[in-house]
Amino acid sequence: MKMPKSFLAFALFLIWPLLLSVNSVAQACTIYVSNKCPFPIWPATAPNQGQPVIASGGFYLPPGQTKVIRAPGTWSGRIWARTSCNFNVNSNSNTGWNPACETGDCDGQLECNGKIGQPPVTLVEISLQVDKSKPSFYDVSIVDGYNLPVSITTKPSATNCRIGGCTKNLKNVCPEELQVKNGRGEVVACKSACLAFNRDEFCCRNQYGSPEKCKPSVYSKIFKDACPWYFSYAFDSPPPLVNCPSDEYVITFCPSKWGSELTDT
Template structure:
């Protein structure tokens, strides 16, 4: 378990890295979510695909904070988010299925052993405006869910599956303590909470 304190006006992203070896001289040091081979990312953003927890804390302690889990850049492992004390309306649940188990070959990220360790989003894999919701497709009316984003949504209904996911799976709750759990217990015994 890792605990950290953030300023009341902090905005940021939290993600898990997998398959890391920080004792080697090769980069990247992690199979997924690597940040330039460093142990401490220190403001660098991890290399996608990685499941992202996005947080926006408000300066006024009475105002709600905003947070979501995004697969817009792809998926590497399940995450859940809740408040302490626990509140069901302030919880983002985990995935019901592991997208890595049925990730289409064109989206797969495999490690040196040939195991699927992450699943890219269609935007990340193909870099096409219609998948990335940009330029001509930069509005909710023009950018619709793809077969790929629907696959993510089916497995992880509480997460953003693409940029204009509707209804937006954004949670806003006032709390001073949040618990982010990587690989919640339903997924096995390897878990870490923040």
């Protein structure tokens, strides 16, 4: 029996929100942000231009906890962790002291709302493509410096899709001229030579703006030795960039027991 057009239109009206919902799920990726540090961290996100803010731009993550983030299937941006933060939790304000965090601070705000964290900080850089025929890329950069080790993998995990943590605690081997210390004299981060000295040969710019002219420095070699899976300077080669299409990604800060050796287990 042929259905009247009015009935078909009404039926489509009823199921259209469901179809949109299914499509929305299909066009989304899940990012698991895990804290294996023995102290709390405040992960933050910053979208690339034209992309939405995800996870409100920042959140609190206690030790041993994981935050599940839903991101658009074509999202691109940065994720990092802030440490030793002090936000005003007794009011409705999104801000605390300025800076509120020892490392990675974004104008004293809990929710960074698109702001980039203050370097030096270990940066996870992601460019997703829900269409599996197109590449999804991700990497970890310490080109501007380092504050915490981090690993990335897909779910389920695959060896070729994994970026490991660090083989050494970079803060323990950080040259004095690159060290960032807190008020107690503890090294909380390590600047890159570019960030510390702002010189062209370290920043790979101007006359040094090509792989042929900009070579690894004594400082970037220290970074690379401690964290071999990360970008240690702008023209790091071969590029430690991973291309693995997936619907689920796992980002783990302090991916093993905190100590002098920081490797995945």
